[in-house]
Amino acid sequence: MNNESFFKAIKNHFPASEYKNWRKLSSTRNTVYSADINGKKHIVKFYNKKEYNTMNIEYNSIMHSTGPLNVTETPLDEIIINDTEYCYKIYSYIEGTPLSFTYDDFYELGFSIGTLQKQWVNKPKPDWLPYLTLNELIDKPLLSLKAVLNEAMYNVVYNYSTRVKSLLKDSCNPENLGFCHGDSHLLNSVKTTDYGVVLFDYEDSCYSFPVYDLATAIWGTFSSECDEDVWHGAAAGYLEGLSPYTQELSLLPYLIFARHLWWMGLHADNMNKWQLYRDYNVFFNSSYELLVTIATDLCCL
Numbered sequence: 001m002n003n004e005s006f007f008k009a010i011k012n013h014f015p016a017s018e019y020k021n022w023r024k025l026s027s028t029r030n031t032v033y034s035a036d037i038n039g040k041k042h043i044v045k046f047y048n049k050k051e052y053n054t055m056n057i058e059y060n061s062i063m064h065s066t067g068p069l070n071v072t073e074t075p076l077d078e079i080i081i082n083d084t085e086y087c088y089k090i091y092s093y094i095e096g097t098p099l100s101f102t103y104d105d106f107y108e109l110g111f112s113i114g115t116l117q118k119q120w121v122n123k124p125k126p127d128w129l130p131y132l133t134l135n136e137l138i139d140k141p142l143l144s145l146k147a148v149l150n151e152a153m154y155n156v157v158y159n160y161s162t163r164v165k166s167l168l169k170d171s172c173n174p175e176n177l178g179f180c181h182g183d184s185h186l187l188n189s190v191k192t193t194d195y196g197v198v199l200f201d202y203e204d205s206c207y208s209f210p211v212y213d214l215a216t217a218i219w220g221t222f223s224s225e226c227d228e229d230v231w232h233g234a235a236a237g238y239l240e241g242l243s244p245y246t247q248e249l250s251l252l253p254y255l256i257f258a259r260h261l262w263w264m265g266l267h268a269d270n271m272n273k274w275q276l277y278r279d280y281n282v283f284f285n286s287s288y289e290l291l292v293t294i295a296t297d298l299c300c301l
Contacts, residue, residue, distance in 0.1 A: 006031065009081040010046070028274055029203070030054075034093060041093040042072060043200075049078070049085035054203050059089050060128050061181075061205040065119055068094055068195045094198050096190030101226035106186075106217065107237035108197040113184050113213045114241025116199065120179035121245050125207045132180065132208035134172065137258040138165045141265025148268045148280070153288050160295040161261060164254045171209070171251060182206045184213040185220025211247050214238045215255035222260075222290060253298040260291050 003024070010033070011022065019035050026032040031046040047055045062069055072090040079086045099105040125131075138161050146154055181188075182204030189199050217238075218231050235249060264287045267280075277283045295301045 003027070006081055009079065010044075013079050028276070037072070037090070041095075043091045043093050044088055045091065046079070046086045046088045049087055052087050055087055055089055056128060057130065057205050058201075058203040060126070061179075061202040062091070064126070065116060067116075068092065068192070068198055069200055091200075094190055094192060094195075094200065096192040096198065099186045099189060099191055099197065101221060101224050101230050103229045103233035105191060105197070105233075106221075106230045107233040107240075108191065109184075109186065109189055109217055110214060110234035110237030110239075111241035112189070112197045112199055112237075113181065113217060114238040114243075116181060116241075117179055117210050117213065118242050118245060123179075125177075129179070129205060129207050131177075132182065132206035132212070134165050134168055137168075137262050138162075141261045141268075144265040144268040145261075145284075148271075148284050149288065157261070157288065157291060160257070160291070160299075160301055163301055164257050164261075164295075164299065167254050168209070168251065168258065176209065177207055178210040180206050180208050180210060180213050182208075182213070182216075184216045186217070187220065209251060209255060211249060211251055212255045212259070214247075214249070215252055216259050218252070219256050219259045219263075253294070253300075257291065257294045257299055260287070260294055263287070264291065 007022070007024070014035075018038050021034075021036045023034045024032070025034055025043075030048075030051065033044045033046075035042055035044055045055070045058075059071060062071055070092050072092070077087055077089060079088065099109060142158060142161055145157060149157065181199055181202060183201055184199055188201040189197050191197050214234060217234050221230055235252075239246065264284065267274075267276075267283065267287075271277075271280050
């Protein structure tokens with residue numbers, strides 16, 4: 001979609017007297033703008049109509065969770081641009097600052113994840129919330145990576161992945177599953193004055209191993225040379241936020257592996273569409289090296 005025609009279409013769709021100061025924030029998995037609506041800043045997220053279920057997952061996850069992030073109800077939530085149907089939702093904009101790689105900031109991130117999950121303890125899985133299965137975490141990424149890794153690298157990844165899948169499968173019982181944000185790394189959170197660390201981008205919300213969210217938060221630090229103390233902060237905050245309930249953290253290394261494998265598979269599927277890296281060979285080589293490090297140093301495989 002041409003950015004200029006997209007922007008022109010949304011400007012024509014929303015009344016200029018109420019919607020002002022549009023600013024594009026992202027256009028990778030969906031198209032996200034900020035806008036001032038009746039004098040207050042909001043986030044407007046556009047999805048291709050084919051992704052309606054994803055939009056609905058995010059909408060329902062926010063509606064069923066307490067916190068400062070909320071949804072603005074609008075009479076229309078569909079728009080046609082160049083004969084393509086889009087749907088959208090409008091969310092409150094949370095003012096804040098990025099997290100730093102410190103014990104305190106990641107304690108707060110872990111605390112927010114635990115607090116979010118505590119709201120869902122003992123609640124049945126709603127029909128609109130999908131399972132994040134081992135097929136999604138392990139099998140599908142492996143299939144995608146077969147096309148981008150050389151044979152030797154793929155065989156190593158396959159062997160580690162089957163071992164991790166076997167270990168996770170042993171714990172894949174209904175009583176061990178619960179609500180997950182699904183993408184709870186530091187770039188999907190913001191540090192606020194009034195609410196601590198606030199999570200946003202709920203489009204990957206799912207029903208899976210709750211510790212997967214903590215695994216994602218820790219995985220999100222691997223691009224930085226931070227101290228292990230940061231990881232301990234995330235884990236301590238998570239358990240405190242979840243209290244008086246608790247979670248067994250023994251699966252944490254394997255879920256960090258699964259998260260990174262999923263991430264590699266996501267890029268393998270979308271590299272031609274997103275074109276985020278100048279040289280994807282470099283990206284997959286470095287990602288492979290990190291996956292092996294996770295397997296050997298964290299999972300002790």
